Amino acid sequence: MHLSGKMLLQLSILSWLTCQAVLSPVPPDDIFKYIDDHKDEFVQRLTDWVAIESDSSDPTKRDQVNNMMEITKDFIIKLGGKVEMAELGEQVHPSGMKIPLPPVILAEIGNDPNKPTVCFYGHVDVQSAKKEDGWLTEPYTVVDKDGNLYGRGTSDDKGQILALLHAVEAGNTIGLPVNVKFLIEGMEEVGSNGLDTLVEEKKDTFFANVDYIVVTDTPWLSKRPGITYGARGNCYFLLEVKGARRDLHSGGFGGTVYEAMNDLIYLLDTLADVKGHINIPGIYNDVAPLSEKEINLYKGLEFDLDDLEADTGIKQFLHNTKEELLLYRWRYPSLSIHGIEGAFSGPGSKTVIPASVIGKFSIRQVPNMNPSVVEKQVKSYLEIKFAERKSPNVMNVSMIIGAKPWLADMNGPQYLAARRAVKRVFNTDADMIRAGGTIPIAKTFEEVLEKSVMLLGIGGHDDAPHGQNEKISKYNYIEGTKLYAAFFQELAKQQDRPS
Amino acid sequence: MHLSGKMLLQLSILSWLTCQAVLSPVPPDDIFKYIDDHKDEFVQRLTDWVAIESDSSDPTKRDQVNNMMEITKDFIIKLGGKVEMAELGEQVHPSGMKIPLPPVILAEIGNDPNKPTVCFYGHVDVQSAKKEDGWLTEPYTVVDKDGNLYGRGTSDDKGQILALLHAVEAGNTIGLPVNVKFLIEGMEEVGSNGLDTLVEEKKDTFFANVDYIVVTDTPWLSKRPGITYGARGNCYFLLEVKGARRDLHSGGFGGTVYEAMNDLIYLLDTLADVKGHINIPGIYNDVAPLSEKEINLYKGLEFDLDDLEADTGIKQFLHNTKEELLLYRWRYPSLSIHGIEGAFSGPGSKTVIPASVIGKFSIRQVPNMNPSVVEKQVKSYLEIKFAERKSPNVMNVSMIIGAKPWLADMNGPQYLAARRAVKRVFNTDADMIRAGGTIPIAKTFEEVLEKSVMLLGIGGHDDAPHGQNEKISKYNYIEGTKLYAAFFQELAKQQDRPS
The missing domain is CATH 3.40.630.10 (Zn peptidases)
Structure with a gap:
């Protein structure tokens, strides 16, 4: 069977x-x-x-x-x-x-x-x-x-x-x-x-x-x-936008070039909403449905929200109950933006227009999602969004980790x-x-x-x-x-x- | 007089x-x-x-x-x-x-x-x-x-x-x-x-x-x-969003917390459009009007767009003529996003949810703009945008350079x-x-x-x-x-x- x-x-x-x-x-x-x-x-x-x-x-x-x-x-x-x-x-x-x-x-x-x-x-x-x-x-x-x-x-x-x-x-x-x-x-x-x-x-x-x-x-x-x-699995993406051949000075070039960083920020902002809901079409299709029995299993777990609050300093989580919080930690996908490579990241100020920037984000996936399907969904979505923007810069999306x-x-x-x-x-x-x-x-x-x-x-x-x-x-x-x-x-x- | x-x-x-x-x-x-x-x-x-x-x-x-x-x-x-x-x-x-x-x-x-x-x-x-x-x-x-x-x-x-x-x-x-x-x-x-x-x-x-x-x-x-x-002058801004007390692991926390990085990306994306037009209300009010005689001055300048293209590797600028390009370089304001402090910026992958992130952007201003007016406009705009988002994270905006x-x-x-x-x-x-x-x-x-x-x-x-x-x-x-x-x-x- x-x-x-x-x-x-x-x-x-x-x-x-x-x-x-x-x-x-x-x-x-x-x-x-x-x-x-x-x-x-x-x-x-x-x-x-x-x-x-x-x-x-x-x-x-x-x-x-x-x-x-x-x-x-x-x-x-x-x-x-x-x-x-x-x-x-x-x-x-x-x-x-x-x-x-x-x-x-x-x-x-x-x-x-x-x-x-x-x-x-x-x-x-x-x-x-x-x-x-x-x-x-x-x-x-x-x-x-x-x-x-x-x-x-x-x-x-x-x-x-x-x-x-x-x-x-x-x-x-x-x-x-x-x-x-x-x-x-x-x-x-x-x-x-x-x-x-x-x-x-x-x-x-x-x-x-x-x-x-x-x-x-x-x-x-x-x-x-x-x-x-x-x-959970992990699909880790590099989202690159390439503009000029070299970094430019924002004094000399600000207002005259399509800035790669602006395009990247726009693309990253299309990925998820404030509540963490992933905007990529189809991404939730393969998530295994949740049964009543499974919810009961979660109810029996020992998990102290006050401890979590004390540990992280967070006063308001996306979900209010122990069960919901653990369900969204363990059996629903999530998307996090980790950072940007190629832009200014030090303390203080630097007036650079970065030439090429690489956004890093990942999607934790759950049964029965498949990394290769996720990869297609993410690439297709970002290609559509970037085309809508009509920027002459060049975008590349690659999935460097596809762990099930x-x-x-x-x-x-x-x-x-x-x-x-x-x-x-x-x-x-x-x-x-x-x-x-x-x-x-x-x-x-x-x-x-x-x-x-x-x-x-x-x-x-x-x-x-x-x-x-x-x-x-x-x-x-x-x-x-x-x-x-x-x-x-x-x-x-x-x-x-x-x- | x-x-x-x-x-x-x-x-x-x-x-x-x-x-x-x-x-x-x-x-x-x-x-x-x-x-x-x-x-x-x-x-x-x-x-x-x-x-x-x-x-x-x-x-x-x-x-x-x-x-x-x-x-x-x-x-x-x-x-x-x-x-x-x-x-x-x-x-x-x-x-x-x-x-x-x-x-x-x-x-x-x-x-x-x-x-x-x-x-x-x-x-x-x-x-x-x-x-x-x-x-x-x-x-x-x-x-x-x-x-x-x-x-x-x-x-x-x-x-x-x-x-x-x-x-x-x-x-x-x-x-x-x-x-x-x-x-x-x-x-x-x-x-x-x-x-x-x-x-x-x-x-x-x-x-x-x-x-x-x-x-x-x-x-x-x-x-x-x-x-x-x-x-041009320069108003340099630090846009901070604070979430958790410490960096979190995207496996353990992805899907359960309001991520500071998401909020920052959203805010940065509200600043300007793909063409570099600044979305902050009132920002262009004080720009000195352009006269016919001034345009003539620009026409007489020697400036080679092919040189600029060869130097930067950029094939399409925001403006197509020498005059427009120089006008937007010298006598119109521009906004550039320089980078983000506190997020992952190295090569490769890191599955971090950054606790606090600081976006860096600056506005080059021109006669007769005033840095203290620009500061008020930027802060007020971002406060409205952040309030609209309804995130429990904390936002701080500060202008660290206000050069006229x-x-x-x-x-x-x-x-x-x-x-x-x-x-x-x-x-x-x-x-x-x-x-x-x-x-x-x-x-x-x-x-x-x-x-x-x-x-x-x-x-x-x-x-x-x-x-x-x-x-x-x-x-x-x-x-x-x-x-x-x-x-x-x-x-x-x-x-x-x-x-």
């Missing part, structure tokens, strides 16, 4: 609602005690890892990324793992300089054919961070304050990877009930260069016996643990196992959530490997993973370790393993 | 048309021979001056700006001048760092009360220049090629200052017929910090006996020498003297031109000192003074030296000196 996306979604919501009744708390066991007994050691290891400035965006720190890969490899070997360091070749910088990409860790612990095999994905590179960006503490020195561990990478993603590895360490004390594999990279923060190709190459070898894929690089929606089953949305069957065995693990460790039901952003690797795993993918992370909703003062709470870090340990056990208990 | 700007303009055009008949070529004299005999030395001195990287925008090169002031002082003293180095205090950088401003040269050569006194203004600092910006040669090494001297500052303004000083040197051989003063600064390229105040302070001392002020920092309109009698247009009486004695000098040296009538840009110092001299101001420069129309491969032609440099030398003589002959 062929199930449509909508039917699958409704089925899984139904199963989810049914499942709530059968979950019951399970008392903590010896593995949890091991984790509690070793928490100082776990914090110390995170401190050591954060001290390595594995900033993948800075070519001068590539040695530290490589060092981080080695340290991770050594720790996995210490836990009993077999590790292959897969080389990805070279990265070519815009300057033309070539530098070797860090290797990717492909590791396995256990290969018992009677146990399910779960492969975890994560990364040990980090975003750039400098004290002068507005950090209150040194970003590469973990500071333990008010129950939080501050430092670059504590939440994204060294803390989450370590929680997972410490869960394996704890599990080893009584024997791991599942086979565990790891795919750990060092270029996630700059676009995971080469990873897609590697996944395709390893489909019939490393990934052949993998039953489930879990991404451990994701935050919760609130203080309640969340399991992520979907993400991802939506998993939240009723699969690993989802049920994760929900049971959450219930055991936190004594609460998990929030079943989506990401408003895009998780290309999830879609790649699903499409290339045809495996069930789940995002089970332990990042707090307020960790500021790419911002200043990134942190993870000690609670999330240690209880999150227990979550992974419990997940191994619950996954082993699932009878209906996928074939 | 009070003459309106319009009447003055018509009077001066009338006088100008009349004057064409009485000008007649005068044979070159000994001073010109002196200049021809010393041209290699003059080129060498320009080479020496250009080698000093007196880039005023770079605080680390402040020593070289100071060095340049000293060298200029020494040369003026060698020519028989008395020099005062006026201190301007400190410059405070955005970082909070304070560095001393370079001193300003106040110099005089001769103080015979029976001779007219002319004060020349110019500068010896330069715009920044790096080979990698696209220079074909080292910017601080003068390269003599195809009749041009390439190098940063050859045209703007070291070459023009040196032509003037060499004219004094030549004049000294037979005795200068006028008293000459110099106001030479080292911060022109970054806004002439402190100069206005200095001019006001020196009004009753250094400037008390000055009859005429000549700015030697200006290009011609074509290959024919030009004398500049007017410039400048228009001189082109029939004044120094204008007649300059035109005679042009005729003598180049055997052609001068183009009487305006600047589309803004020359705040001209307006300051006129308003504060109440003196006649003229722009008599020797820059070529294609010198690219702020661009890559700046140059001055040897023809302009050497014949321009003769122009200044002839101007001294013609000015001395003018009988009707201003009181």
